[in-house]
Amino acid sequence: MSSALDLESAQLLSPDQPRSRLSPKTKKVLAGGVGLACLGVLAIGHFDASSSPALGAATLADDVLDTTPNTTVQLPNATAAIDRIGSLPDPEAMTPALTMLALGDWGGTLGKENGDPGSCCVIYNGWVNPNSYRFQIDYWAQNYVAELMALSANELAPSRILSHGDNFYWVGVGLDNAKYRFEQSFEKVYNQPSLQYVPWINVMGNHDIGGANFICGDSEPYYECSSPSELVDYLEHRYLAQSSYKSPYGDRWVLRDHYYVERVERNGVVVEIFNIDTNYAEGSGGKEVCCQCYGYAAKYNTNAGVCGNTERGAPSCAGGSTELYDACINRINAWADEGYTRARADIAASDADFTIINTHYSPHYHMNNEKMLKWYDLCNATNVTLWINGHTHGFNHDIATWGTHFIENGGGGGYFTANSPVIENDLVKNQWLVEGQPYGIFELSFSKDWLKAQFVTFDNDWVFGGFDYSKLKVGGIARGHCWYIPSAHSDVPKRGVECNSSVNGAIGAPLWWS
Known part of the structure; x- marks a missing residue:
C-alpha cells in the first residue's frame, strides 16, 4: 500500500494537531489491525498505549468519570446496576417504541462485475490479493452489509436509516452522473423489501465533495478549476447532486441541507436527529478536499505519497494557488459554522426524549483541539444524547464526563475496514473498541426512558465468495457491544449501563488483517 492510501485508511489526525491541553492518549491497539494501527500510532506519535478497561462493580452513582491518568473506568451492566438507575424502569424490560439503523462510509465504487476492486480492498503492490482471507469479504462488502441490514430490518422494522456520509467513493457524484450512480450504488444494493421504503437520513462526507481530487465538472473525469468562483x-454542485435526488421508492433519500433536523415521533417517544456538515475537520477533511492533491499529483506526474502532508501554497495543494484553496476552505468552514450555530440553538430548545447528532466526523478523532472543545461545549450545554459518525472505517464507543455518548460507525462496506487506535482525553473515555476488522452497523432502539445502541455484524453462518458474488451464503446476525443510554429528561447519570447481552469480544468478519 502507498503511504497516501495508508493515511486515508487510518483516517487519523496529522502530527501537527496538538492536544496537549487535554492530555489524550492511545488506549489500546488490537492485533487484528497491526499494520494500520501502528501507522496510526506513528501519525499521532505523542500518544501511548495502555490497557483496556474491565467491566464490573462501578461508579454509576457518580455523574463524572474519574479522569485521573491511567485510571480504569469501570461500569456495571444493566442487571448489576438495577438499584442505581433512579426512577427509570429496568432497561432490560424495555419495549421499543421506535427503531433505527445506522451506517457510515458505505458507497463503494462501481466496476466490481468487471473485476475492478476500486475502493473495496486492501491493495498490495498495485493489486488485490484474491487468495487473502479478508479479500473474500472485502470485495462485495457493501452488498454483504446491505443483506445484513435487511436481516436486521426484518426484525426491527426501522423508522429511519442514519447515514454518516461518504455515500459515493471516491469523489462524490456530479449533476450529470448522479442518477446512474444512485441506481447502481444505492437503489440496486439496498433493494430488499425490509429496506426499500425506509427513509435514509444523510449527511455529506469528504468523499462526497471531491475527496482529494479535482472538483470541477458535473461528471467524471472531473477537471482542474480555473477560478475560485x-x-x-x-x-x-456536489451537494446539489445528492440533495436533489428523488428515489422512486417513497422518496427515501433525504438530504435537505448542510444542516437540517429530522424529528421522529412514534408511540409517545420523540427523537430528533441533528444532521451537520463537519467536513472542515482535520482528519482527511477540508484541507485535503481543497488541496485536490491527487488531481495535481496526476497532472504533474508526481508521487501521490506527498498528499498526506501537503499544505496551503504548495504545488501539490490547489496547484500552489492560495486563492483557490482559500475560496474552497472558506465555503466548507461556513457550512460547519452555520451548522454549529443552528444546532446549538435548536438542541437547546428541543423537547425530544433523545437528541442525536449525525455527522461524518468525530470531535476527538478528527478535529483539532479548538474545534473539538467547541463541539464538546455544545454537547454538554445542550445535553446531547448521542453523537454518531463515520469516517474512520471501524467501530468504537466513548462516553463523556457530562454524559454524551460518542459512537464511531464507519464500517458500512464502501471502503475496507481499518480500525484506529483509541483516542482519549480528560473529558471523554473509551468504553469499547471493536476487535478485528469487521463490517457492520448499529441498531438504535428507543423507549420513553432508554436508547439501546447495539453493534451488529455477520454471524458464523455466512459464506463469502471473493470475486464471485453468486457464492455468497447469507447467514444470520451477530450482535455485539450494547449499551442502554437514558433519555435526555431523566434524572439518572447519563452514561447509562451495559446491556446484559453485550458481547465485547471478536465477532463478525474479517477478524484479522491478511
Whole structure:
C-alpha cells in the first residue's frame, strides 16, 4: 500500500494537531489491525498505549468519570446496576417504541462485475490479493452489509436509516452522473423489501465533495478549476447532486441541507436527529478536499505519497494557488459554522426524549483541539444524547464526563475496514473498541426512558465468495457491544449501563488483517 492510501485508511489526525491541553492518549491497539494501527500510532506519535478497561462493580452513582491518568473506568451492566438507575424502569424490560439503523462510509465504487476492486480492498503492490482471507469479504462488502441490514430490518422494522456520509467513493457524484450512480450504488444494493421504503437520513462526507481530487465538472473525469468562483460553484454542485435526488421508492433519500433536523415521533417517544456538515475537520477533511492533491499529483506526474502532508501554497495543494484553496476552505468552514450555530440553538430548545447528532466526523478523532472543545461545549450545554459518525472505517464507543455518548460507525462496506487506535482525553473515555476488522452497523432502539445502541455484524453462518458474488451464503446476525443510554429528561447519570447481552469480544468478519 502507498503511504497516501495508508493515511486515508487510518483516517487519523496529522502530527501537527496538538492536544496537549487535554492530555489524550492511545488506549489500546488490537492485533487484528497491526499494520494500520501502528501507522496510526506513528501519525499521532505523542500518544501511548495502555490497557483496556474491565467491566464490573462501578461508579454509576457518580455523574463524572474519574479522569485521573491511567485510571480504569469501570461500569456495571444493566442487571448489576438495577438499584442505581433512579426512577427509570429496568432497561432490560424495555419495549421499543421506535427503531433505527445506522451506517457510515458505505458507497463503494462501481466496476466490481468487471473485476475492478476500486475502493473495496486492501491493495498490495498495485493489486488485490484474491487468495487473502479478508479479500473474500472485502470485495462485495457493501452488498454483504446491505443483506445484513435487511436481516436486521426484518426484525426491527426501522423508522429511519442514519447515514454518516461518504455515500459515493471516491469523489462524490456530479449533476450529470448522479442518477446512474444512485441506481447502481444505492437503489440496486439496498433493494430488499425490509429496506426499500425506509427513509435514509444523510449527511455529506469528504468523499462526497471531491475527496482529494479535482472538483470541477458535473461528471467524471472531473477537471482542474480555473477560478475560485468556479471551484465554489462546483463544491455546491456536489451537494446539489445528492440533495436533489428523488428515489422512486417513497422518496427515501433525504438530504435537505448542510444542516437540517429530522424529528421522529412514534408511540409517545420523540427523537430528533441533528444532521451537520463537519467536513472542515482535520482528519482527511477540508484541507485535503481543497488541496485536490491527487488531481495535481496526476497532472504533474508526481508521487501521490506527498498528499498526506501537503499544505496551503504548495504545488501539490490547489496547484500552489492560495486563492483557490482559500475560496474552497472558506465555503466548507461556513457550512460547519452555520451548522454549529443552528444546532446549538435548536438542541437547546428541543423537547425530544433523545437528541442525536449525525455527522461524518468525530470531535476527538478528527478535529483539532479548538474545534473539538467547541463541539464538546455544545454537547454538554445542550445535553446531547448521542453523537454518531463515520469516517474512520471501524467501530468504537466513548462516553463523556457530562454524559454524551460518542459512537464511531464507519464500517458500512464502501471502503475496507481499518480500525484506529483509541483516542482519549480528560473529558471523554473509551468504553469499547471493536476487535478485528469487521463490517457492520448499529441498531438504535428507543423507549420513553432508554436508547439501546447495539453493534451488529455477520454471524458464523455466512459464506463469502471473493470475486464471485453468486457464492455468497447469507447467514444470520451477530450482535455485539450494547449499551442502554437514558433519555435526555431523566434524572439518572447519563452514561447509562451495559446491556446484559453485550458481547465485547471478536465477532463478525474479517477478524484479522491478511
